[in-house]
Amino acid sequence: GDSVTQMEGPVTLSEEAFLTINCTYTATGYPSLFWYVQYPGEGLQLLLKATKADDKGSNKGFEATYRKETTSFHLEKGSVQVSDSAVYFCALSDSDYKLSFGAGTTVTVRA
């Protein structure tokens, strides 16, 4: 079945540092890929998505490129802020009407 593997956390960074969270997937079809973010006590918010190979999703300085050849969708941000502290989830959606999530990566940014 479909599955998502993402980098284990927690990740602790200083403000203005570069952030990368690795995500790889296994799917039988041609899934859509998503990054969601969860702040403490809240639900999930879509950060960005890509629906086909070589698409790049971007939002709020975050970027991820759908790489079919390496089955990856790594999340990057060039300069993180304290407000980026959250849990980040990589997810995929295939033709079966559900999202499959990675385990989540907790990111803490120190001032």
Add this chain to the structure above:
Amino acid sequence: KAGVTQTPRYLIKTRGQQVTLSCSPISGHRSVSWYQQTPGQGLQFLFEYFSETQRNKGNFPGRFSGRQFSNSRSEMNVSTLELGDSALYLCASSLAGQYEETQYFGPGTRLLVL
């Protein structure tokens, strides 16, 4: 547009009781999905409804059930609660439930089973 709303936000129950959680999707959205989030198992898919029909169900026991009404609002029910059912239950909606669509999540209902 109002987002996905879930009620109640917090709930405390005892083992053996049953509980019903409610979800109102974004206006115009016809697909509603439910997920369970726990520290140990992460985010797991429960079920998805579209136009009052369940199209997919996750690997959960029959104690977990759901339904969707004609106005797209959805409820999920858990009977004979167990301690392990303590979790954050998240509802998500999308326009038509197609795999490339974004699912928009509500704030969740936090259930504690004592």
